[in-house]
Amino acid sequence: MQKRVEELTIIDKQVIRNDYICWEIQSDKVFDKIVPGQFINIHVKDSPGTFARRPFSIHTIDYHHNSIQFMMKVVGDGTKALSKLEIGDKMDVVYPLGNGFSISDEEESLLVGGGYGVAPLYHVAQELIAKGKKPCFLFGARTQNNFILLDRFKNIAELFITTEDGSAGHKGLVTDHPIWKERIASIKKIYSCGPESMMEAVAHIAEKNNILCEASLDQVMCCGVGVCLSCIKNTIRGNEATCLHGPVFNTNDIVW
Amino acid sequence: MVDLSVDIGGLIIKTPVMTASGTCGYGEELVDFMNIPDLGALVVKGTTLEPRQGNDYPRMTETASGLLNSIGLQNKGVHYFHDELYPRIEHLNDHIIVNVSGSRIEDYVSVCEILSDLTKCTAVEVNISCPNIKEGGIAFGTSCSEAAKVTKEVRKVWKKHMMVKLSPNVTHIAEIAKAVEDEGADSVSLVNTFLAMAIDAQSRKPILSTITGGLSGPAIKPIALNMVWQVYQAVKIPVIGMGGIMNAKDAIEFILAGATAIQVGTATFIDPASCIKVIRGIEEYCNEQGVKNVRELIGGLII
Numbered sequence: 224m225q226k227r228v229e230e231l232t233i234i235d236k237q238v239i240r241n242d243y244i245c246w247e248i249q250s251d252k253v254f255d256k257i258v259p260g261q262f263i264n265i266h267v268k269d270s271p272g273t274f275a276r277r278p279f280s281i282h283t284i285d286y287h288h289n290s291i292q293f294m295m296k297v298v299g300d301g302t303k304a305l306s307k308l309e310i311g312d313k314m315d316v317v318y319p320l321g322n323g324f325s326i327s328d329e330e331e332s333l334l335v336g337g338g339y340g341v342a343p344l345y346h347v348a349q350e351l352i353a354k355g356k357k358p359c360f361l362f363g364a365r366t367q368n369n370f371i372l373l374d375r376f377k378n379i380a381e382l383f384i385t386t387e388d389g390s391a392g393h394k395g396l397v398t399d400h401p402i403w404k405e406r407i408a409s410i411k412k413i414y415s416c417g418p419e420s421m422m423e424a425v426a427h428i429a430e431k432n433n434i435l436c437e438a439s440l441d442q443v444m445c446c447g448v449g450v451c452l453s454c455i456k457n458t459i460r461g462n463e464a465t466c467l468h469g470p471v472f473n474t475n476d477i478v479w
Numbered sequence: 480m481v482d483l484s485v486d487i488g489g490l491i492i493k494t495p496v497m498t499a500s501g502t503c504g505y506g507e508e509l510v511d512f513m514n515i516p517d518l519g520a521l522v523v524k525g526t527t528l529e530p531r532q533g534n535d536y537p538r539m540t541e542t543a544s545g546l547l548n549s550i551g552l553q554n555k556g557v558h559y560f561h562d563e564l565y566p567r568i569e570h571l572n573d574h575i576i577v578n579v580s581g582s583r584i585e586d587y588v589s590v591c592e593i594l595s596d597l598t599k600c601t602a603v604e605v606n607i608s609c610p611n612i613k614e615g616g617i618a619f620g621t622s623c624s625e626a627a628k629v630t631k632e633v634r635k636v637w638k639k640h641m642m643v644k645l646s647p648n649v650t651h652i653a654e655i656a657k658a659v660e661d662e663g664a665d666s667v668s669l670v671n672t673f674l675a676m677a678i679d680a681q682s683r684k685p686i687l688s689t690i691t692g693g694l695s696g697p698a699i700k701p702i703a704l705n706m707v708w709q710v711y712q713a714v715k716i717p718v719i720g721m722g723g724i725m726n727a728k729d730a731i732e733f734i735l736a737g738a739t740a741i742q743v744g745t746a747t748f749i750d751p752a753s754c755i756k757v758i759r760g761i762e763e764y765c766n767e768q769g770v771k772n773v774r775e776l777i778g779g780l781i782i
């Protein structure tokens with residue numbers, strides 16, 4: 224879909240624990256196809272120290288209501304100012320940005336996420352399921368309380384979790400989970416989004432086992448449209464703007 | 480209908496609004512947001528003789544009302560621009576102005592020679608003011624004699640419009656402007672970014688990989704405005720003003736201070752349609768004020 228700048232109306236706001244907010248924002252214009260893994264870039268008002276826009280992954284799309292859901296973790300001034308907005312207020316958004324994941328035809332795929340990186344994997348899974356495929360989630364966190372909205376994910380696909388302290392699921396990192404041994408032969412594609420160290424470790428497993436792997440990078444961004452060249456990552460083609468040529472990359476192309 | 484066209488020194492552009500180099504890519508990134516042919520000119524990313532990867536990440540951070548960057552002129556080199564990029568963007572505007580940068584005077588000259596045969600490339604903006612490369616760039620822009628030397632050598636090979644982009648990191652910017660005017664510059668553009676830095680108190684480390692960078696955005700506007708005013712009074716050639724222009728009101732202020740045209744930079748990062756919004760806003764202002772021709776406003780400061 225063509226990119227645009229627009230004031231979207233907040234039609235839903237759910238505060239989860241006290242540091243996550245699940246937003247739904249609506250356009251009065253029709254959406255064309257938005258690709259899972261694309262993101263939105265929001266202008267923050269009422270925060271004097273916040274000059275640049277703030278990027279957030281699209282969690283899911285409702286094409287009937289022309290609305291976008293996204294999950295926001297409150298971490299600093301920008302997200303704090305946004306958290307004050309209420310249903311009925313407007314958000315100034317540039318969207319949809321970036322390339323998104325390439326939803327391919329592999330029968331079995333593993334969707335590996337950590338932190339707010341789980342958000343776009345929901346949209347990925349929805350598209351895979353619509354194609355009759357069998358995605359499976361594998362999420363990691365430091366401790367049980369750090370997971371959010373697990374039920375939502377569990378409702379649409381199989382879900383495995385790991386925690387570093389063993390408070391839930393398998394103890395260890397996502398890369399330690401037994402599913403890798405059990406299903407490595409059948410998994411044909413990996414979609415990952417989360418902390419860079421996690422995505423890098425997952426990429427190494429994928430490479431060793433010859434599995435196609437895509438990762439959504441999380442560089443600090445500004446313009447979101449490829450013109451400021453601040454969000455670069457070194458790739459086999461040289462430095463590339465992750466907001467334009469990414470945020471999703473084939474992990475074989477990334478120079479970690 | 481307001482006449483928005485201006486003459487920037489032998490070159491007539493249909494509106495006084497251009498993109499600022501390094502803030503609009505090559506224009507093609509912005510086609511979803513605005514009609515690029517409506518701009519007075521498209522000023523593209525700083526172009527060097529050899530490809531450059533730019534500086535290491537992180538190379539941008541925000542400050543109160545502005546941005547600090549040390550991109551370091553990442554570009555694929557003039558040959559790539561000539562052979563690959565130009566054919567892709569030549570339909571975007573009648574005036575595609577290439578911002579020419581370099582570490583040695585010979586490099587500026589070579590880049591201009593290579594650009595000479597591109598029809599829509601009706602002007603170059605000689606960048607003697609980049610604060611983010613180790614050699615050259617700003618070094619040429621902070622001394623009258625060096626600035627004059629670059630201008631003189633480029634003038635020998637570049638027959639079309641030559642704009643020279645000045646650094647604000649000097650004591651007397653008007654002196655530099657006069658020096659390049661004397662060597663045949665057709666216009667001067669100002670300002671480039673201000674040398675600045677940002678520190679993370681927690682880690683006690685600089686935020687940018689290069690320690691220092693260049694400051695842009697609303698934070699620099701009043702200083703830039705003064706510099707445009709100073710230069711306007713010192714030279715006869717047209718002045719292209721920039722520095723923190725976020726909307727039409729800001730643009731009008733620069734025109735009143737003496738700018739014949741203006742460039743919109745950092746604003747594009749906040750709203751990718753900024754340039755067009757500034758053009759519409761200038762038109763509205765003229766209508767409201769009963770101004771038939773935007774040229775009436777140039778240097779129109781009432782003292």
Ligand SMILES: Cc1cc2nc3c(=O)[nH]c(=O)nc-3n(C[C@H](O)[C@H](O)[C@H](O)COP(=O)(O)OP(=O)(O)OC[C@H]3O[C@@H](n4cnc5c(N)ncnc54)[C@H](O)[C@@H]3O)c2cc1C
Pocket residue numbers: 262273277278279280281293294295296297298299300301302303339340342343440441442443444470
């Ligand atoms: C493509 C992309 C998708 C994203 N998707 C989501 C999402 O779905 N949900 C979500 O909650 N967040 C997401 N983020 C991160 C989000 O943009 C940042 O958390 C936000 O910009 C922080 O703004 P702030 O003003 O509150 O914090 P700041 O005061 O700017 O920073 C607070 C802390 O967050 C870190 N930070 C700032 N920007 C980023 C960034 N881009 N990436 C990682 N850390 C950052 C800072 O280094 C600092 O430690 C995404 C980032 C990118 C690049």
Ligand SMILES: Cc1cc2nc3c(=O)[nH]c(=O)nc-3n(C[C@H](O)[C@H](O)[C@H](O)COP(=O)(O)O)c2cc1C
Pocket residue numbers: 451452499500501502524525526546548550552578606609644670671672694695696697699721722723724742743744745746
């Ligand atoms: C990210 C970034 C990249 C820039 N790259 C260039 C460049 O390649 N060449 C140049 O002459 N100026 C460059 N500039 C300077 C701008 O063109 C402009 O002079 C400056 O930012 C002041 O205007 P503004 O406040 O409207 O941004 C760059 C500025 C920014 C913020």
Ligand code: FES
Pocket residue numbers: 443444445446447448449450451452453454455464465466467
């Ligand atoms: S955020 Fe500006 S180029 Fe990516």
